[in-house]
Amino acid sequence: MTNRLSHDLHTTIRIKHVDFSLFNKMMMDSTLVEDKNRDTLLFAGRVKVNITDWWFFKDKAQLKYIGLEDATIKLQRTDSIWNYQFLVDYFSSPPPTNPALKDTTPGLQLDLKELDLTNIHFLKRDGWRGEDMELRLKGLALDADTISFHEKIARIRTLSFSKPDFILSNYKGRRPHPPIDTAAIVNDPLHLRLNPDDWDFTAGSISIKNGSFRHEEKADTVINQYFDGDHIFFSAVNTSFTNLRLRRDTITAQLLLSTKERSGLDVKTQRPHKVVSGSHGVCAPRPANQPQPPPQLLRHAFQYPGRHVGF
Known part of the structure; x- marks a missing residue:
């Protein structure tokens, strides 16, 4: 399979070892996918999957466990085409020219329960727009009642990130400047912006x-x-969100936050704060005896010598 894909895609796809247990467990060691420039697109030291028994005979399957260890993912572009586009093109079937031949059979419905990531490095280098994103993650643990991609419902018990280091860099990209959009932003319940x-x-x-x-x-x-x-x-950065809810274009949660900025700025909440974010932005909690403020961005203002910083 990997030899055929490597031949068809004119690149390198390699899996050192694959282990199957009946029809519901799979483990892959040293999985490598290179892009057209022979640079790493994906490397995973180990991938573990535990899925519903005999899932290929069913319309619904429960992904009981997905584990990913020692993985590197590199998405790159210097023009409008990403380095993974050749995979999208290869695995995307052309639409039928005759509508009567269109396959209306629903695809496999997946329900995720547990996700475990260890030592992950994600790099998105966008030379076209002039923006790089890099994430190094020591660990991620997700425990869910259900995450249904078909019904678009997620009921998560706990989600924890261990030592996530995120870097965002901006610079002059190669893309011509797009025209300035002067159209007014309209909040349309049929066309959600935060949660499309x-x-x-x-x-x-x-x-x-x-x-x-x-x-x-x-x-x-x-x-x-x-x-x-x-x-x-x-x-x-140490943060906890409790009772978080995203519905339509509104987020509500209880937030605790502590962090330090390199300049000496110290940010800390002494007690949980309720955060509400909607189509108009985000607003912080207010004392009960104060009137409702107009919708605005969440602003926790900090006084710092010679500098006023708003968040």
């Missing part, structure tokens, strides 16, 4: 432990010692 696929998502607990966030504007080579919006670095 209309997922119904709830989570009892989501936590981030010892994470970091860095944002760099590469055109600005001078890094100021005080808070600098072009060179942001938050470390020791």
